[in-house]
Amino acid sequence: MKEYVTEIISVGTELLLGHVTNTDARDVSEMLSKIGINVLYHTVVGDNPARIENCVKIARDRADIIITTGGLGPTCDDITKEILAKTFGLELVRNEKEHEGLYDYIRIGRKFTDNNFSQAMLPEGCTVFHNNCGTAPGCAFEKDGKIVLMLPGPPKECRAMLRDSALPYLRKLSGTQIVSHTVNVFGIGESTVDDMFAEEMNAMANPSMAPYAKECDCFVKLTAKAESHEAAEEMLLPLVEKVKARIGEYAYGVDVENLEERVLELLKEKPMSFATAESCTGGQIAKRFTELPGASAFFKGGMVTYTNEAKAKLLGIDPELIEREGAVSPAVAKEMAERCRKILDTDIAVSVTGLAGPDGDGVNPVGTVFVAMAIEGATWVRHLKLGEHRSRSYVRQMSGNHAYDMIRRYLTGLDIMMK
């Protein structure tokens, strides 16, 4: 089977000015790797004809497939099609169907200028990718042994066209199926995981494995290439089990995005309800869970008791307790979780109180956080020392991870206090 070398060229001065991040290149790369097409280069270039042409020529020399993102819109900066067509010796011709389609936008009251109609000008003989989320169509053509695809720049349009048109087009070219699974890990770092598997990883080619760090957790990616999806899955299955077993209690899930997603899976199995009482995380734990569709069946509600006054008013915590123990203390974390659980009448409640920085409380260093979980008849409190050099967002994110890890451990029968 042929290995196609692919280059992504993203066109847009806003990328070079740092106004936006090149998420299109990431999205295209991610989806292509899933169908067994290797991306070997990303290039970003501004809205400048000569420089775009130069980049296209370099890509033509080193890649089999060129995928452009951006520069298909109606403004005079949008010149990707012109340059690609010119470089490959093609004319732009009006696509009647896309041209007609543009009138629909005028009918619904959008203002259109002549420029807008330039969007219907496409390279002769190309396959047209209709844009279901915007006005600028994309396209694909083959010329001189090279395959060129053009996708729009707005991330939502790019992703939709990739999924609906570009991947089906490319899938026909690729004989390999690549399948990946991730084993998600919390509580030990990427380097520890690396040490655990160093020997195997060096000896493995297909399937392969590699650990990756995220900000507050990490994952091991296992990948197999085979002639069919099923064959690749078969190669991976024993490996996934082996990795899970060796990582043990720190392996929190397979193919999940984060701890809260895993907790949602586990809550669906039980089912159980939970609630949150947050101080320094300021609503982040509730926000993360409610990002998941289906959250409302398990998450009843939460309180953001950011001030001592709110801790008293919403949770009924005795101001004397706060006075005596400090707002950032195991006693207050415990009270918050227990009272939250009773007030909202849930199976589980988690609470967080701590110092996310930049200011401390004069007693505990920044990065001190107490995370508690209460169930009927029992409460646990983890004492985190996250370090004074950590950012506010890191402290908040890590605190939330610990809260979800406690729920996960409870729901899977593991020791709730991490070693």
Added chain:
Amino acid sequence: MKEYVTEIISVGTELLLGHVTNTDARDVSEMLSKIGINVLYHTVVGDNPARIENCVKIARDRADIIITTGGLGPTCDDITKEILAKTFGLELVRNEKEHEGLYDYIRIGRKFTDNNFSQAMLPEGCTVFHNNCGTAPGCAFEKDGKIVLMLPGPPKECRAMLRDSALPYLRKLSGTQIVSHTVNVFGIGESTVDDMFAEEMNAMANPSMAPYAKECDCFVKLTAKAESHEAAEEMLLPLVEKVKARIGEYAYGVDVENLEERVLELLKEKPMSFATAESCTGGQIAKRFTELPGASAFFKGGMVTYTNEAKAKLLGIDPELIEREGAVSPAVAKEMAERCRKILDTDIAVSVTGLAGPDGDGVNPVGTVFVAMAIEGATWVRHLKLGEHRSRSYVRQMSGNHAYDMIRRYLTGLDIMMK
């Protein structure tokens, strides 16, 4: 003054697999544009010696400054320094100070292998950039009329080294000062702003202006180049005022990141307190505000009343009202805001109830949201129809923006209900 053409080369297979987004290239571009250095190309290449060398040679031909990110760490994949040194005909030599420094990590208990010490090998005669957030130093050298800088890949390390070492190094090269200001806009779109200023924008070169869209708001960026920072500021000042005046009530701030940051500025001026009662936003409004250092002086707390039960238990909302009007209704939004304000005894309270999707409630379409703001003696409710094709995260983000916009309008004496 010389215009340096700059190329950023980011090294890392994880970027080509789409596991991570190339935020380093964005960060470097953004900071460079602020000191008047033009980035004309980004390249991403994997951990492959021949391909890295090829990309470096292309960059050497078309750029004056090459900045690499990534590939400076201790693993065998980290080969950026070797390739750059080789391409420019330099030897790697051991930097004694950095080598010594690595022992400090061992002393605090980190496990180190021989590989770790390769981090102290740097191109002969280079300027060393010490890494204050990690172990791998960066560096800069000049050779054959080209300037090369190497920065580490982890975003936090890259940003810190850029700020502490790379920018001071580059600032000496650039004679131009570029100053930018943004006018932040909520309530009208980028294209409307574009129409407002189309004529001026075409006629302007320095200072220049351009509108940019973000997911749920937009901004106008005004940029001036001059010999000194002061001269550039002087060119911009009248332009900022003119743009603000023409955009009027929709211009919510200058040089702020988002609406909540502007609200924090305004609350500091008054000062006033506020609280939140959130249903479909699930804690996101509280979370956003508490991301800002200093939030605790104004934000007392909030309730995440994700279920009807929580609306009754935490806010005391009559279940009959919910039964009669529906949980997603102006009446419930109003009650939520008013009761929240009373319970937490704040000057202002905002509430949100709506349908973020994917499921509807059988009455209102997905994207229906009611956002309320209560002050003593008055409550306002905005009815949003955000559209059924919008993502859950868009609906939540936009709802939060409306809540902050209502507070902003109240604090600046504008009409709270948007036209």
